[in-house]
Amino acid sequence: MRVVALGGLGEIGRNMTVFEFGGKLVIVDCGVLFPEEHQPGIDVILPDFTSIRDRLDDVVALVLTHGHEDHIGGVPYLLRERRDIPVVGSKLTLAFVKAKMKEHNINPRLVQVKEGTSKGFGPFNLEFFAVNHSIPDGLAVAIKTSAGTVLHTGDFKMDQFPMDARITDLAGFARLGVEGVDLFLTDSTNAEVPGFTISEEDLAPAIDTVFRTSQRKIVVSSFASHVHRIQQVMDAAHRHGRKVAFVGRSMVRNMGIARELGYLNVPRGILIDFKAAQKMPDKKVVLICTGSQGEPMAALARIANHDHEIEVGDGDTVLLASSLIPGNESAIYRLINDLTRLGANVVHKGNAKVHVSGHASAGELAYCYNVVKPRNVMPVHGEYRHLIANGDIAIKTGVNPDQVIIGEDGVAVDLQNGKAVISGKVQAGYVFVDGQTVGGATEESLEDRRRLAEEGLITILAIVDPDTAKLAEDPEFFVRGFVHEPDDFTPAVQAVERALGSLPRNHSVEQVESLIESTVERWMQRTYRRKPLITAIVVDA
Template sequence: MTQTAMSRLVTPPELTDGTMRIVPLGGLGEVGRNMAVFELNGKLLIIDCGVLFPEEHQPGVDLILPDFTYIEDRLDDIVAIVLTHGHEDHIGAVPYLLKRRADIPLVGSQLTLALIEAKLTEHRIKPYTLTVTEGQIERLGPFECEFVAVNHSIPDALAVFLRTEAGNVLHTGDFKMDQLPLDGRITDLRSFARLGEEGVDLLMVDSTNADVPGFTTAEREIGPTLEGIFGSADKRIIVASFSSHVHRVQQVLDAAEKEGRQVALVGRSMVRNMNIAAKLGYLSVPEGILVDIKNVGNIPDHKIVLMCTGSQGEPMAALSRMANKDHRVDVGSGDTVILASSLIPGNENAVFRVINGLLKLGAEVIHKGSATVHVSGHAAGGELLYCYNILQPANVMPVHGETRHLIANARLAADTGIEKQNILVTDDGSVVDLVGGKARIVGEVDCGYVYVDGSTVGEITDADLKDRRILGDEGFISIITVVNRSTGKIVTGPEIHARGFAEDDTVFDEVIPKINAALEDAVMSSNDHTTHQLQQAVRRVVGTWVNKRYRRRPMIIPVVLEA
């Protein structure tokens, strides 16, 4: 039987010397917020520290962080943070952890560290970094780390192989097996085979596309599609992608050059990341092809391409603002918009809202569902089967994905002959111990969402978000009343105001007598009543009336003053 996370919080046993403990603090049951903590002999190693982007039911939230509670009293025990690649869901939370201890060493590839260093500059943090390349081995406390090249949708991605006295762990990070990548850097299956021969006691493997059969389409197949679209477009072309997708930007630059167009990068993160990639040699920029967004108005529409952010419908990103006519770029009839990315689960409504807005403006919108303008950066089921057969791990722990992805990955592992009791389907906060070649779920730790809301971190709770949803969906009603302390008679009011509920406050005329009666009863029934009790009486009356009369549940704020 497959090991699964426990349904209730079970405190894990005390960790003994020689046993390695693995605690994922994000990335399981969700696509984002990836972070795993490895503990051995009193020292901690962290692999990845990313963010999750909010969904519609989390209004006002900017970012969601891993819950650092598990390690907040042990920051001095952290020997390093190893970053597998430079996507936000793997590096975005690093500034928030370094604000607690700024000298935690960051270990990663050249591009990954360059991207996080630029981000940390905005937070006024100068990190300690160690640049590593594939094949390199580094000792980080009790962990010997060997780095292995893997192919992903961003250059310079790495898998991490941990050699310890408790056993060997291979963490793949995000990866796929594109055999003809644009940069020629393939997933190093020769090293995978060598590590398999050495022995992989626990494989922590990317699950995002585990439920997709076959193999991921090669990145280079997008090039001809883009060239065809660019060649047939009569006016402006707007391409939206992730701001870190160097390969996609490279293909846009190549297609634009071939069709005699210039390219403007739109969005602060897009400009920053592509400048870094070009400076380090990961992006080849043809001479004279880039123009500043400020000068786009001087270039004929059929000679310009805009490369922007906002492919996930982010409200403040460039593409969303264009769809809302809140951007210097005025999208109109005849323009072609290409969404060169896949939908992150949870973003569907936001993306479709942007698509609909662009269509209303007269633009033609091309996306993954209508043309090959995006391929995934994650291994599909067939590729994962190859990994299991090459590595032949003793234990498997699917990571990076929603529950359906983790379970699909577990089934693939079982299909290759791995014993079901050695397959661990876990949640964020699950505690896994590895010793003597055996991995077991031994408990759970409290692990919730930490919300970034403007300049505040962790101060917004789920209860606050519930209040925001109620205000947004149902509106609110305030009732202000002054009563005579002795008689319970109304001195002033009830004065009722509503927002987002009814345009005309006269709708409340029929409930005012009910409020008066409830207050008089509450005052006369008890000589030692409190203001809170009177307010609760008003809330019950108004709440019951609104629910029966309008089938609504607005936020009700009663204020009762005694005179």
């Protein structure tokens, strides 16, 4: 059996792993990675499907471990390329996927499964186990073939007192361990965190304190899929006599699905629409929205920028009830500062116990290794340091260091005769979604955007004699986002004239434009130590 990681190794997001056996493929998860500040204009980042694109007919199932965007966000883009791939998952996960597919006009072929069951797809037999996470209905999956058994945990933790009373199936893990696990793919996100992740129920006192002490409106920001946290907020609102309104399309949609399927228990009469909430006294209202990661177009950032119907001021409370995703630190702290400047009391993970991770800490991972007793281990879902830390835990529990595989995106691992070895690497670069364009943006185009943002733009209009390659008159410099005036570029004209003298007799307009751009760019670096984006337009004299 071959295992190829197309995402999720060396990053928090873009999770996608391909399993190959007997000429057929099973894919586990197909998520997105959210862009960082150095990737301007990008909406999301997809796994690279290049290595499987000509083999999509061999895919017998796409298995989704749970409904977070970093695991399901890429599904519409994969199904665009083959619409009838069976999409396998739990009830809530598939409900989120189905709603997402409507936006893409795709009617997916959904196969609902539940923990404690097995189902065959081609040469693969898949067995599903309940795992506890920060979203209901998470599943681990055992992938069984005659070449061996692989256990993929998905995202999980070992909360012994979860809100939905659905604990991680350690008994199932242990039973599988007795049968023999040849390769264990484990969540690495919290591998550096000692001990055990605290229980969701431990957050109730801090959330209750927010409601007890707030005198005006409360705005809660969370992931649109965090059903457990929204349940805690609604319960607190009910106890303190407040009405709740959801704000934002994704929040309204997802909580509507969770309520309809019975995953969200809404006390009678507590839920109102946003327009009704606007007419109520502030002390009677809780508004639940997205934007806890500082996303510029989400509701909370728009509130902070006075670009939303919701206004936040003195005496209001903003509760950020979510984790801090690596890479979003600057945006989140900027958001906290902006809301505080408006007079709001901002309660967040840094100053109150209002969020707990959905991922297993080091103690839980060690426990799982001791229960499963895998022959080979491949840490997944984490930055490189997380993978290393997870691998070290496996070694401490007795796994042979030679059988702990630390890979990065694109790594191919072959499992044969009970041993897993790295066999090669496939293309697994970033695929950028820019508006309606998939894959059009490149690192080169992003570099141009960064230069535009940081250094400005200079456009040079030059009238050139095509026969002599001499300037008919001094070129014009049009400057945007650069502090110097066009007159400051007079010395650059001399450099351009000298450079044009080196052109061959049979030159093209493109050669002239390229030479002018490179000459002015070198002059800018020498003179101003700046590298603006330079574009030359040559007109035939």
